[in-house]
Amino acid sequence: MATASATRTTAVDGIASLQRFLTRQPILNNHHGIVGYELKRRDMTAAPIPGATSPQQAADEWLLASTIDLAFQRALGDKLTFLGVAAETLHSPLMQQLPKDKVVVAIHPERSSPALIARAEQLAHEGLQLALDDPGDNHDLAAYCRYIRLDTTRHDAMALAGEVVRSLNNGPGKKPLLIATQVDTPEVYEACRKLSFNLYQGYYYTHPLAAGAHRLDSSSMRVMELLNLVKNRADFAKIEATFKLDPALSYRLLRYINSPAIGLRRTIESIGHALMLLGHDQIYRWLTLLLFTGGEVDPRSQSLLRNALVRAHFTESLGRDRLKPNQRDGLFIVGIFSLLDALLNVPMKQALAGLQLPQAVLDALLDRSGLYAPYVKLALACEHFDQAAIAATAADIGVDADTVNLAHVNALIWSEGIEI
16 A cells, blocks of 8 residues: 555645644444544644645645545545545645545535635536535535534534524435534434434444443453463463354354465364464454454444554554564554443443453553553544644654654554455
8 A cells, every 4th residue: 555645745735844643533324334534634833834825725735635545545445535624725726636436525614605605516516525514604505515514512402403404404406414523422422313414423432332231241251261361372272172162253263264365375174273373463363353343243343343443553553663572562452452341331441351461551441551551542632633632642652743644544544454
């Protein structure tokens, strides 16, 4: 995968040292499946940028140029990329180069103007998908937008219901799809679902469900037992005997090792042979994924795993050259297990109780302290549009914006290539 787009310097990129950090947020449907991501990049400086009228314009145009990258679009497959930009950015020549079936450009103008409406009409006619944030009085502009996004923190329930009605009855054209933003709790999600929203933006699915059933079932307990055996470097014969107690797990292991991703030339039919070929480290990583996909597979678990994979690869990439070799394994584990409480629907302390993990990993997951804490904090900040937190944490571990962005994009692309 070519990742030059993550660090390229162009006329619109201006000064290479500007600290522009890339952030992302998932957009999910009514079944908790991820349909796309919003990507943002904001300047942390007001320094002048050659060729740009404002830092915001330079950040927007860098974002557009990065999204045009074909390898990035291929990696995301059928997922949409939402780009939050200033309304003035609609006039950028780069708009013509965006892959129209995969990109949605979201704007939030203070007020519409004839020129802005005309430009939105032109782009919509050319097939570019637009989204309008909290339309307010901009109904003329909303008529050319495929999506309407409503901020749930700006309206109470009655006002939000009124905005939904107005958005769906804005003229005779095709009805827009409604996106609820700032949906960070299951309660807000449920309220928006009842108001007939189509999509949801936020991290409500990463929290344990208050009324949901605990998922510490027999399948999860068996995987945890195996994780502990593998972590302690138990003999393969003992690990094999435990696998054979669960036919479904044995089947999945054989299916995994015989998959095209492993690339073996002959079929492996023995559990013992599979374990020896994979080795303890690769078996451990595979078992961590099974915690998310074992038992009854559902879209919420798959979305959690996808996000956990991004965190794991991101933290591992950033820490690989900054920690000692014997400390690096914990980076991937911290990233994956950072969503274990939401998956199993129990408090994190209870979720980790059945696992024999190093103290440094436990400190990072339970208290956000210790050796691995800055890496998981940085991963979380990159998900929540928290530029100040990203800059501070990146400085703590001694990385610049280009390094963070490259790791972020690579993690997103890598996670999409994992079959779950």
